[in-house]
Amino acid sequence: MKIAVAAELAPAKSIIPVIKRLDAEILGLAHGIGADELLMPYCNKIKFIGQGRGAGSKKRSNSQLAYLVMIDIFKTINALRGEKIDLLLTCGNAGDVRKGLAAANILRIPTLHIEQDIYNPIELIAFADIITAPSENYKKYLQDKYGLTNIRNIGGYPLANFLTPVDIMDKEKVHQLYGVDEFILLALGGDLKIEDLPNLINAVESLEKSVLIAPFRFDRNHIKKMVNSSNIKVLEGFVDLPSIMNASSAMIYGAGMGMTIEAAVLNVPCLKIAGFHRKHASVDLATELGIKIVEIKEIPQKINDLSHPQAKNLLKNSKNATDSLIKIIETFKHQSHSKGGYKSLKRIWDARSKFR
Structure with missing residues:
Protein backbone atom coordinates (compact mmCIF):
# COMPACT_ATOMS: atom_id res chain seq x y z
CA MET A 1 0.00 0.00 0.00
CA LYS A 2 1.23 3.50 -0.83
CA ILE A 3 -0.14 6.41 1.20
CA ALA A 4 0.33 10.16 0.78
CA VAL A 5 -0.07 12.54 3.72
CA ALA A 6 -0.65 16.27 3.20
CA ALA A 7 0.15 18.13 6.39
CA GLU A 8 1.23 21.34 8.07
CA LEU A 9 3.30 21.16 11.26
CA ALA A 10 0.46 20.76 13.79
CA PRO A 11 -1.71 18.28 11.80
CA ALA A 12 1.40 16.20 11.08
CA LYS A 13 1.56 15.40 14.79
CA SER A 14 -1.90 13.79 14.55
CA ILE A 15 -0.94 11.77 11.47
CA ILE A 16 2.47 10.47 12.62
CA PRO A 17 1.15 8.07 15.34
CA VAL A 18 -0.83 6.39 12.57
CA ILE A 19 1.64 6.21 9.69
CA LYS A 20 4.54 4.99 11.82
CA ARG A 21 2.56 1.82 12.58
CA LEU A 22 1.44 1.13 9.01
CA ASP A 23 3.07 -1.39 6.71
CA ALA A 24 3.05 1.08 3.82
CA GLU A 25 5.19 3.32 1.68
CA ILE A 26 4.59 6.94 2.73
CA LEU A 27 4.83 10.06 0.56
CA GLY A 28 4.92 13.22 2.68
CA LEU A 29 3.42 16.36 1.14
CA ALA A 30 4.83 19.03 3.46
CA HIS A 31 2.99 22.34 3.77
CA GLY A 32 4.58 25.30 5.58
CA ILE A 33 7.61 25.70 7.81
CA GLY A 34 8.78 22.71 9.85
CA ALA A 35 6.41 20.08 8.43
CA ASP A 36 9.07 18.46 6.25
CA GLU A 37 11.50 18.11 9.17
CA LEU A 38 8.83 16.56 11.39
CA LEU A 39 7.53 14.13 8.73
CA MET A 40 10.90 13.08 7.32
CA PRO A 41 11.67 10.18 9.74
CA TYR A 42 8.33 8.56 8.91
CA CYS A 43 8.22 9.04 5.13
CA ASN A 44 9.99 7.36 2.21
CA LYS A 45 9.91 10.65 0.28
CA ILE A 46 9.04 14.29 1.01
CA LYS A 47 7.69 16.85 -1.45
CA PHE A 48 6.86 20.50 -0.67
CA ILE A 49 3.39 21.70 -1.76
CA GLY A 50 3.32 25.32 -0.57
CA GLN A 51 2.68 27.29 2.58
CA GLY A 52 -0.11 28.93 4.52
CA ARG A 53 -1.05 32.58 4.26
CA GLY A 54 -2.26 33.22 7.78
CA ALA A 55 -2.14 35.83 10.50
CA GLY A 56 1.32 37.25 10.00
CA SER A 57 1.41 37.22 6.23
CA LYS A 58 1.02 40.06 3.76
CA LYS A 59 -2.58 41.11 3.10
CA ARG A 60 -3.78 40.09 -0.37
CA SER A 61 -7.00 40.44 -2.33
CA ASN A 62 -9.32 37.45 -2.75
CA SER A 63 -8.28 37.13 -6.40
CA GLN A 64 -4.58 37.07 -5.44
CA LEU A 65 -5.23 34.43 -2.77
CA ALA A 66 -7.25 32.32 -5.22
CA TYR A 67 -4.41 32.52 -7.75
CA LEU A 68 -1.82 31.45 -5.16
CA VAL A 69 -4.00 28.57 -3.94
CA MET A 70 -4.49 27.36 -7.52
CA ILE A 71 -0.72 27.38 -8.06
CA ASP A 72 -0.28 25.22 -4.97
CA ILE A 73 -3.09 22.86 -6.07
CA PHE A 74 -1.29 22.31 -9.38
CA LYS A 75 1.94 21.82 -7.42
CA THR A 76 0.17 19.16 -5.33
CA ILE A 77 -1.21 17.47 -8.46
CA ASN A 78 2.30 17.29 -9.89
CA ALA A 79 3.61 15.91 -6.58
CA LEU A 80 1.01 13.11 -6.61
CA ARG A 81 0.91 12.34 -10.34
CA GLY A 82 2.76 9.15 -11.24
CA GLU A 83 3.26 8.05 -7.62
CA LYS A 84 0.48 5.40 -7.77
CA ILE A 85 -1.02 6.53 -4.46
CA ASP A 86 -3.66 4.24 -2.91
CA LEU A 87 -4.88 6.74 -0.31
CA LEU A 88 -4.39 10.41 0.68
CA LEU A 89 -4.55 11.17 4.41
CA THR A 90 -5.27 14.71 5.68
CA CYS A 91 -5.97 16.39 9.02
CA GLY A 92 -6.83 19.95 10.12
CA ASN A 93 -8.63 22.86 8.49
CA ALA A 94 -5.97 24.79 6.59
CA GLY A 95 -4.49 25.06 3.11
CA ASP A 96 -2.76 21.69 3.24
CA VAL A 97 -6.15 19.96 3.43
CA ARG A 98 -7.71 22.13 0.73
CA LYS A 99 -4.86 21.57 -1.71
CA GLY A 100 -4.49 17.88 -0.90
CA LEU A 101 -8.17 17.02 -1.27
CA ALA A 102 -8.55 19.12 -4.42
CA ALA A 103 -5.57 17.44 -6.09
CA ALA A 104 -6.59 13.95 -4.98
CA ASN A 105 -10.12 14.37 -6.35
CA ILE A 106 -8.79 15.61 -9.69
CA LEU A 107 -6.49 12.57 -9.86
CA ARG A 108 -9.23 10.25 -8.48
CA ILE A 109 -7.15 9.19 -5.48
CA PRO A 110 -9.22 7.91 -2.50
CA THR A 111 -9.10 10.19 0.56
CA LEU A 112 -9.40 9.92 4.34
CA HIS A 113 -9.69 13.08 6.45
CA ILE A 114 -9.19 13.30 10.23
CA GLU A 115 -11.60 16.02 11.37
CA GLN A 116 -10.87 17.74 14.70
CA ASP A 117 -12.08 21.34 14.27
CA ILE A 118 -15.78 20.38 13.90
CA TYR A 119 -17.28 23.89 14.03
CA ASN A 120 -14.90 25.33 11.44
CA PRO A 121 -13.88 22.54 9.03
CA ILE A 122 -12.29 23.18 5.63
CA GLU A 123 -14.97 23.15 2.94
CA LEU A 124 -13.31 20.51 0.76
CA ILE A 125 -13.84 17.74 3.32
CA ALA A 126 -17.18 17.52 1.49
CA PHE A 127 -15.19 15.62 -1.15
CA ALA A 128 -13.34 13.24 1.20
CA ASP A 129 -14.30 9.57 0.87
CA ILE A 130 -14.22 8.99 4.63
CA ILE A 131 -14.10 11.53 7.47
CA THR A 132 -13.34 10.65 11.08
CA ALA A 133 -14.70 12.44 14.15
CA PRO A 134 -13.34 12.30 17.74
CA SER A 135 -16.70 11.46 19.36
CA GLU A 136 -20.23 10.28 18.61
CA ASN A 137 -21.63 13.74 19.47
CA TYR A 138 -19.25 15.41 17.01
CA LYS A 139 -20.11 12.81 14.38
CA LYS A 140 -23.79 13.70 14.75
CA TYR A 141 -22.97 17.43 14.59
CA LEU A 142 -21.09 16.99 11.30
CA GLN A 143 -23.99 15.00 9.91
CA ASP A 144 -26.72 17.42 11.01
CA LYS A 145 -24.87 20.69 10.39
CA TYR A 146 -23.17 19.94 7.07
CA GLY A 147 -25.06 16.98 5.63
CA LEU A 148 -22.00 14.70 5.70
CA THR A 149 -22.75 10.97 5.80
CA ASN A 150 -19.36 9.33 5.38
CA ILE A 151 -18.20 9.77 9.02
CA ARG A 152 -16.55 7.29 11.38
CA ASN A 153 -16.26 7.91 15.13
CA ILE A 154 -12.72 7.06 16.27
CA GLY A 155 -13.32 8.15 19.88
CA GLY A 156 -10.40 10.50 20.51
CA TYR A 157 -7.44 12.57 19.28
CA PRO A 158 -4.37 10.74 17.88
CA LEU A 159 -2.16 13.77 18.60
CA ALA A 160 -2.00 12.93 22.31
CA ASN A 161 -0.48 9.59 21.33
CA PHE A 162 2.29 11.37 19.41
CA LEU A 163 3.47 13.41 22.38
CA THR A 164 3.90 10.65 24.93
CA PRO A 165 7.09 9.13 23.45
CA VAL A 166 8.51 12.36 22.07
CA ASP A 167 11.96 13.43 23.30
CA ILE A 168 11.62 16.40 25.65
CA LYS A 312 -6.17 10.74 31.92
CA ASN A 313 -9.12 10.08 29.59
CA LEU A 314 -7.52 12.08 26.78
CA LEU A 315 -4.49 9.76 26.74
CA LYS A 316 -6.53 6.56 26.92
CA ASN A 317 -8.89 7.70 24.15
CA SER A 318 -5.96 8.80 21.99
CA LYS A 319 -4.58 5.25 21.83
CA ASN A 320 -8.01 3.92 20.92
CA ALA A 321 -8.39 6.58 18.22
CA THR A 322 -5.04 5.68 16.68
CA ASP A 323 -5.99 1.99 16.65
CA SER A 324 -9.34 2.82 15.02
CA LEU A 325 -7.70 4.92 12.30
CA ILE A 326 -5.24 2.18 11.46
CA LYS A 327 -8.09 -0.31 11.12
CA ILE A 328 -10.01 2.06 8.82
CA ILE A 329 -6.94 2.50 6.61
CA GLU A 330 -6.15 -1.21 6.47
CA THR A 331 -9.75 -2.07 5.49
CA PHE A 332 -10.35 1.06 3.39
CA LYS A 333 -11.06 -0.80 0.14
CA HIS A 334 -13.79 -2.84 1.80
CA GLN A 335 -15.64 0.12 3.34
CA SER A 336 -18.52 2.09 1.82
CA HIS A 337 -17.64 5.64 0.73
CA SER A 338 -20.11 8.48 0.09
CA LYS A 339 -18.97 12.06 -0.42
CA GLY A 340 -21.03 14.98 0.85
CA GLY A 341 -20.52 16.85 -2.45
CA TYR A 342 -21.46 20.38 -3.39
CA LYS A 343 -24.42 20.67 -1.00
CA SER A 344 -22.17 19.92 1.97
CA LEU A 345 -19.47 22.21 0.58
CA LYS A 346 -21.96 25.11 0.46
CA ARG A 347 -23.13 24.46 4.03
CA ILE A 348 -19.54 24.36 5.31
CA TRP A 349 -18.62 27.48 3.32
CA ASP A 350 -21.53 29.40 4.85
CA ALA A 351 -20.54 28.23 8.37
CA ARG A 352 -16.89 29.22 7.85
CA SER A 353 -17.93 32.74 6.82
CA LYS A 354 -18.64 33.47 10.50
CA PHE A 355 -14.94 32.95 11.30
CA ARG A 356 -13.57 35.28 8.61
Whole structure:
Protein backbone atom coordinates (compact mmCIF):
# COMPACT_ATOMS: atom_id res chain seq x y z
CA MET A 1 0.00 0.00 0.00
CA LYS A 2 1.23 3.50 -0.83
CA ILE A 3 -0.14 6.41 1.20
CA ALA A 4 0.33 10.16 0.78
CA VAL A 5 -0.07 12.54 3.72
CA ALA A 6 -0.65 16.27 3.20
CA ALA A 7 0.15 18.13 6.39
CA GLU A 8 1.23 21.34 8.07
CA LEU A 9 3.30 21.16 11.26
CA ALA A 10 0.46 20.76 13.79
CA PRO A 11 -1.71 18.28 11.80
CA ALA A 12 1.40 16.20 11.08
CA LYS A 13 1.56 15.40 14.79
CA SER A 14 -1.90 13.79 14.55
CA ILE A 15 -0.94 11.77 11.47
CA ILE A 16 2.47 10.47 12.62
CA PRO A 17 1.15 8.07 15.34
CA VAL A 18 -0.83 6.39 12.57
CA ILE A 19 1.64 6.21 9.69
CA LYS A 20 4.54 4.99 11.82
CA ARG A 21 2.56 1.82 12.58
CA LEU A 22 1.44 1.13 9.01
CA ASP A 23 3.07 -1.39 6.71
CA ALA A 24 3.05 1.08 3.82
CA GLU A 25 5.19 3.32 1.68
CA ILE A 26 4.59 6.94 2.73
CA LEU A 27 4.83 10.06 0.56
CA GLY A 28 4.92 13.22 2.68
CA LEU A 29 3.42 16.36 1.14
CA ALA A 30 4.83 19.03 3.46
CA HIS A 31 2.99 22.34 3.77
CA GLY A 32 4.58 25.30 5.58
CA ILE A 33 7.61 25.70 7.81
CA GLY A 34 8.78 22.71 9.85
CA ALA A 35 6.41 20.08 8.43
CA ASP A 36 9.07 18.46 6.25
CA GLU A 37 11.50 18.11 9.17
CA LEU A 38 8.83 16.56 11.39
CA LEU A 39 7.53 14.13 8.73
CA MET A 40 10.90 13.08 7.32
CA PRO A 41 11.67 10.18 9.74
CA TYR A 42 8.33 8.56 8.91
CA CYS A 43 8.22 9.04 5.13
CA ASN A 44 9.99 7.36 2.21
CA LYS A 45 9.91 10.65 0.28
CA ILE A 46 9.04 14.29 1.01
CA LYS A 47 7.69 16.85 -1.45
CA PHE A 48 6.86 20.50 -0.67
CA ILE A 49 3.39 21.70 -1.76
CA GLY A 50 3.32 25.32 -0.57
CA GLN A 51 2.68 27.29 2.58
CA GLY A 52 -0.11 28.93 4.52
CA ARG A 53 -1.05 32.58 4.26
CA GLY A 54 -2.26 33.22 7.78
CA ALA A 55 -2.14 35.83 10.50
CA GLY A 56 1.32 37.25 10.00
CA SER A 57 1.41 37.22 6.23
CA LYS A 58 1.02 40.06 3.76
CA LYS A 59 -2.58 41.11 3.10
CA ARG A 60 -3.78 40.09 -0.37
CA SER A 61 -7.00 40.44 -2.33
CA ASN A 62 -9.32 37.45 -2.75
CA SER A 63 -8.28 37.13 -6.40
CA GLN A 64 -4.58 37.07 -5.44
CA LEU A 65 -5.23 34.43 -2.77
CA ALA A 66 -7.25 32.32 -5.22
CA TYR A 67 -4.41 32.52 -7.75
CA LEU A 68 -1.82 31.45 -5.16
CA VAL A 69 -4.00 28.57 -3.94
CA MET A 70 -4.49 27.36 -7.52
CA ILE A 71 -0.72 27.38 -8.06
CA ASP A 72 -0.28 25.22 -4.97
CA ILE A 73 -3.09 22.86 -6.07
CA PHE A 74 -1.29 22.31 -9.38
CA LYS A 75 1.94 21.82 -7.42
CA THR A 76 0.17 19.16 -5.33
CA ILE A 77 -1.21 17.47 -8.46
CA ASN A 78 2.30 17.29 -9.89
CA ALA A 79 3.61 15.91 -6.58
CA LEU A 80 1.01 13.11 -6.61
CA ARG A 81 0.91 12.34 -10.34
CA GLY A 82 2.76 9.15 -11.24
CA GLU A 83 3.26 8.05 -7.62
CA LYS A 84 0.48 5.40 -7.77
CA ILE A 85 -1.02 6.53 -4.46
CA ASP A 86 -3.66 4.24 -2.91
CA LEU A 87 -4.88 6.74 -0.31
CA LEU A 88 -4.39 10.41 0.68
CA LEU A 89 -4.55 11.17 4.41
CA THR A 90 -5.27 14.71 5.68
CA CYS A 91 -5.97 16.39 9.02
CA GLY A 92 -6.83 19.95 10.12
CA ASN A 93 -8.63 22.86 8.49
CA ALA A 94 -5.97 24.79 6.59
CA GLY A 95 -4.49 25.06 3.11
CA ASP A 96 -2.76 21.69 3.24
CA VAL A 97 -6.15 19.96 3.43
CA ARG A 98 -7.71 22.13 0.73
CA LYS A 99 -4.86 21.57 -1.71
CA GLY A 100 -4.49 17.88 -0.90
CA LEU A 101 -8.17 17.02 -1.27
CA ALA A 102 -8.55 19.12 -4.42
CA ALA A 103 -5.57 17.44 -6.09
CA ALA A 104 -6.59 13.95 -4.98
CA ASN A 105 -10.12 14.37 -6.35
CA ILE A 106 -8.79 15.61 -9.69
CA LEU A 107 -6.49 12.57 -9.86
CA ARG A 108 -9.23 10.25 -8.48
CA ILE A 109 -7.15 9.19 -5.48
CA PRO A 110 -9.22 7.91 -2.50
CA THR A 111 -9.10 10.19 0.56
CA LEU A 112 -9.40 9.92 4.34
CA HIS A 113 -9.69 13.08 6.45
CA ILE A 114 -9.19 13.30 10.23
CA GLU A 115 -11.60 16.02 11.37
CA GLN A 116 -10.87 17.74 14.70
CA ASP A 117 -12.08 21.34 14.27
CA ILE A 118 -15.78 20.38 13.90
CA TYR A 119 -17.28 23.89 14.03
CA ASN A 120 -14.90 25.33 11.44
CA PRO A 121 -13.88 22.54 9.03
CA ILE A 122 -12.29 23.18 5.63
CA GLU A 123 -14.97 23.15 2.94
CA LEU A 124 -13.31 20.51 0.76
CA ILE A 125 -13.84 17.74 3.32
CA ALA A 126 -17.18 17.52 1.49
CA PHE A 127 -15.19 15.62 -1.15
CA ALA A 128 -13.34 13.24 1.20
CA ASP A 129 -14.30 9.57 0.87
CA ILE A 130 -14.22 8.99 4.63
CA ILE A 131 -14.10 11.53 7.47
CA THR A 132 -13.34 10.65 11.08
CA ALA A 133 -14.70 12.44 14.15
CA PRO A 134 -13.34 12.30 17.74
CA SER A 135 -16.70 11.46 19.36
CA GLU A 136 -20.23 10.28 18.61
CA ASN A 137 -21.63 13.74 19.47
CA TYR A 138 -19.25 15.41 17.01
CA LYS A 139 -20.11 12.81 14.38
CA LYS A 140 -23.79 13.70 14.75
CA TYR A 141 -22.97 17.43 14.59
CA LEU A 142 -21.09 16.99 11.30
CA GLN A 143 -23.99 15.00 9.91
CA ASP A 144 -26.72 17.42 11.01
CA LYS A 145 -24.87 20.69 10.39
CA TYR A 146 -23.17 19.94 7.07
CA GLY A 147 -25.06 16.98 5.63
CA LEU A 148 -22.00 14.70 5.70
CA THR A 149 -22.75 10.97 5.80
CA ASN A 150 -19.36 9.33 5.38
CA ILE A 151 -18.20 9.77 9.02
CA ARG A 152 -16.55 7.29 11.38
CA ASN A 153 -16.26 7.91 15.13
CA ILE A 154 -12.72 7.06 16.27
CA GLY A 155 -13.32 8.15 19.88
CA GLY A 156 -10.40 10.50 20.51
CA TYR A 157 -7.44 12.57 19.28
CA PRO A 158 -4.37 10.74 17.88
CA LEU A 159 -2.16 13.77 18.60
CA ALA A 160 -2.00 12.93 22.31
CA ASN A 161 -0.48 9.59 21.33
CA PHE A 162 2.29 11.37 19.41
CA LEU A 163 3.47 13.41 22.38
CA THR A 164 3.90 10.65 24.93
CA PRO A 165 7.09 9.13 23.45
CA VAL A 166 8.51 12.36 22.07
CA ASP A 167 11.96 13.43 23.30
CA ILE A 168 11.62 16.40 25.65
CA MET A 169 14.68 18.50 26.48
CA ASP A 170 15.67 18.61 30.14
CA LYS A 171 14.13 21.61 31.91
CA GLU A 172 17.48 22.91 33.11
CA LYS A 173 18.83 22.85 29.56
CA VAL A 174 15.87 24.93 28.40
CA HIS A 175 16.47 27.42 31.22
CA GLN A 176 20.14 27.68 30.26
CA LEU A 177 19.35 27.99 26.55
CA TYR A 178 17.11 31.02 27.08
CA GLY A 179 18.85 32.49 30.13
CA VAL A 180 15.90 32.21 32.53
CA ASP A 181 15.40 30.32 35.78
CA GLU A 182 11.61 30.37 35.72
CA PHE A 183 9.31 31.67 33.03
CA ILE A 184 5.80 31.86 31.60
CA LEU A 185 5.33 30.83 27.98
CA LEU A 186 3.07 32.96 25.78
CA ALA A 187 2.17 31.01 22.62
CA LEU A 188 0.56 33.00 19.82
CA GLY A 189 -1.57 30.88 17.51
CA GLY A 190 -4.41 30.87 15.05
CA ASP A 191 -7.06 31.97 17.56
CA LEU A 192 -5.60 35.49 17.74
CA LYS A 193 -5.79 38.41 15.34
CA ILE A 194 -2.96 40.87 14.88
CA GLU A 195 -5.05 43.64 16.47
CA ASP A 196 -5.21 41.56 19.71
CA LEU A 197 -1.44 41.66 20.19
CA PRO A 198 -0.83 45.16 21.70
CA ASN A 199 -3.28 44.53 24.57
CA LEU A 200 -1.93 41.01 25.03
CA ILE A 201 1.69 42.20 25.23
CA ASN A 202 0.66 44.90 27.72
CA ALA A 203 -1.12 42.29 29.84
CA VAL A 204 1.92 39.99 30.09
CA GLU A 205 4.27 42.92 30.70
CA SER A 206 2.14 43.87 33.70
CA LEU A 207 2.89 40.48 35.28
CA GLU A 208 6.51 41.61 35.89
CA LYS A 209 7.72 38.04 35.37
CA SER A 210 10.02 36.43 32.81
CA VAL A 211 8.02 35.61 29.69
CA LEU A 212 9.07 33.79 26.52
CA ILE A 213 6.88 34.54 23.49
CA ALA A 214 6.53 31.94 20.74
CA PRO A 215 5.24 33.99 17.78
CA PHE A 216 4.22 30.96 15.70
CA ARG A 217 2.14 32.46 12.84
CA PHE A 218 3.07 36.06 13.55
CA ASP A 219 6.15 37.97 12.39
CA ARG A 220 8.82 37.91 15.11
CA ASN A 221 10.15 41.39 14.32
CA HIS A 222 6.64 42.85 14.47
CA ILE A 223 6.16 41.33 17.94
CA LYS A 224 9.55 42.59 19.16
CA LYS A 225 8.57 46.18 18.29
CA MET A 226 5.61 45.93 20.68
CA VAL A 227 7.69 44.73 23.63
CA ASN A 228 8.93 47.33 26.14
CA SER A 229 9.90 45.10 29.06
CA SER A 230 13.32 43.48 29.53
CA ASN A 231 11.51 40.53 31.17
CA ILE A 232 10.16 39.43 27.78
CA LYS A 233 12.02 37.51 25.08
CA VAL A 234 10.58 36.80 21.63
CA LEU A 235 11.65 33.41 20.31
CA GLU A 236 12.32 32.38 16.73
CA GLY A 237 9.28 31.30 14.75
CA PHE A 238 10.18 27.60 14.71
CA VAL A 239 11.40 26.20 18.04
CA ASP A 240 11.15 23.03 20.14
CA LEU A 241 7.84 24.15 21.59
CA PRO A 242 6.98 20.95 23.57
CA SER A 243 10.28 21.21 25.48
CA ILE A 244 9.70 24.91 26.19
CA MET A 245 6.14 24.20 27.31
CA ASN A 246 7.37 21.43 29.60
CA ALA A 247 10.00 23.72 31.18
CA SER A 248 7.60 26.62 31.77
CA SER A 249 5.95 27.34 35.10
CA ALA A 250 2.74 28.20 33.23
CA MET A 251 1.51 28.87 29.71
CA ILE A 252 -0.83 31.41 28.18
CA TYR A 253 -1.94 30.54 24.67
CA GLY A 254 -4.19 31.79 21.91
CA ALA A 255 -4.35 28.65 19.80
CA GLY A 256 -6.58 25.70 19.10
CA MET A 257 -6.71 21.94 19.38
CA GLY A 258 -3.01 21.11 18.99
CA MET A 259 -1.82 23.41 21.77
CA THR A 260 -4.67 22.35 24.06
CA ILE A 261 -3.77 18.67 23.68
CA GLU A 262 -0.03 19.31 24.09
CA ALA A 263 -0.60 21.31 27.27
CA ALA A 264 -2.72 18.51 28.70
CA VAL A 265 -0.29 15.71 27.83
CA LEU A 266 2.66 17.67 29.25
CA ASN A 267 0.60 18.60 32.34
CA VAL A 268 1.31 22.34 32.00
CA PRO A 269 -0.86 24.74 34.05
CA CYS A 270 -2.26 27.20 31.55
CA LEU A 271 -4.77 29.79 30.43
CA LYS A 272 -6.43 29.63 27.03
CA ILE A 273 -7.25 33.04 25.59
CA ALA A 274 -10.84 33.41 24.44
CA GLY A 275 -9.99 34.31 20.85
CA PHE A 276 -12.26 34.98 17.92
CA HIS A 277 -13.23 31.26 17.67
CA ARG A 278 -15.77 31.43 20.50
CA LYS A 279 -17.38 28.16 19.42
CA HIS A 280 -14.59 25.69 18.75
CA ALA A 281 -13.78 22.07 19.54
CA SER A 282 -10.63 23.23 21.37
CA VAL A 283 -12.83 25.33 23.67
CA ASP A 284 -14.94 22.24 24.41
CA LEU A 285 -11.82 20.17 25.11
CA ALA A 286 -10.14 22.85 27.25
CA THR A 287 -13.29 23.06 29.39
CA GLU A 288 -13.36 19.26 29.71
CA LEU A 289 -9.69 19.24 30.76
CA GLY A 290 -10.16 22.00 33.34
CA ILE A 291 -8.17 24.63 31.43
CA LYS A 292 -9.49 28.13 32.17
CA ILE A 293 -10.59 30.24 29.19
CA VAL A 294 -10.07 33.97 29.78
CA GLU A 295 -10.27 37.35 28.10
CA ILE A 296 -6.95 39.15 27.58
CA LYS A 297 -7.77 41.73 30.25
CA GLU A 298 -8.32 38.93 32.81
CA ILE A 299 -4.83 37.42 32.44
CA PRO A 300 -3.12 39.38 35.29
CA GLN A 301 -5.80 38.23 37.75
CA LYS A 302 -6.16 34.63 36.56
CA ILE A 303 -2.48 33.71 36.10
CA ASN A 304 -2.08 33.02 39.83
CA ASP A 305 -5.10 30.70 39.97
CA LEU A 306 -4.06 27.78 37.78
CA SER A 307 -4.44 24.02 38.03
CA HIS A 308 -2.97 21.14 36.03
CA PRO A 309 -5.07 19.76 33.14
CA GLN A 310 -6.89 16.48 33.74
CA ALA A 311 -5.60 14.37 30.84
CA LYS A 312 -6.17 10.74 31.92
CA ASN A 313 -9.12 10.08 29.59
CA LEU A 314 -7.52 12.08 26.78
CA LEU A 315 -4.49 9.76 26.74
CA LYS A 316 -6.53 6.56 26.92
CA ASN A 317 -8.89 7.70 24.15
CA SER A 318 -5.96 8.80 21.99
CA LYS A 319 -4.58 5.25 21.83
CA ASN A 320 -8.01 3.92 20.92
CA ALA A 321 -8.39 6.58 18.22
CA THR A 322 -5.04 5.68 16.68
CA ASP A 323 -5.99 1.99 16.65
CA SER A 324 -9.34 2.82 15.02
CA LEU A 325 -7.70 4.92 12.30
CA ILE A 326 -5.24 2.18 11.46
CA LYS A 327 -8.09 -0.31 11.12
CA ILE A 328 -10.01 2.06 8.82
CA ILE A 329 -6.94 2.50 6.61
CA GLU A 330 -6.15 -1.21 6.47
CA THR A 331 -9.75 -2.07 5.49
CA PHE A 332 -10.35 1.06 3.39
CA LYS A 333 -11.06 -0.80 0.14
CA HIS A 334 -13.79 -2.84 1.80
CA GLN A 335 -15.64 0.12 3.34
CA SER A 336 -18.52 2.09 1.82
CA HIS A 337 -17.64 5.64 0.73
CA SER A 338 -20.11 8.48 0.09
CA LYS A 339 -18.97 12.06 -0.42
CA GLY A 340 -21.03 14.98 0.85
CA GLY A 341 -20.52 16.85 -2.45
CA TYR A 342 -21.46 20.38 -3.39
CA LYS A 343 -24.42 20.67 -1.00
CA SER A 344 -22.17 19.92 1.97
CA LEU A 345 -19.47 22.21 0.58
CA LYS A 346 -21.96 25.11 0.46
CA ARG A 347 -23.13 24.46 4.03
CA ILE A 348 -19.54 24.36 5.31
CA TRP A 349 -18.62 27.48 3.32
CA ASP A 350 -21.53 29.40 4.85
CA ALA A 351 -20.54 28.23 8.37
CA ARG A 352 -16.89 29.22 7.85
CA SER A 353 -17.93 32.74 6.82
CA LYS A 354 -18.64 33.47 10.50
CA PHE A 355 -14.94 32.95 11.30
CA ARG A 356 -13.57 35.28 8.61
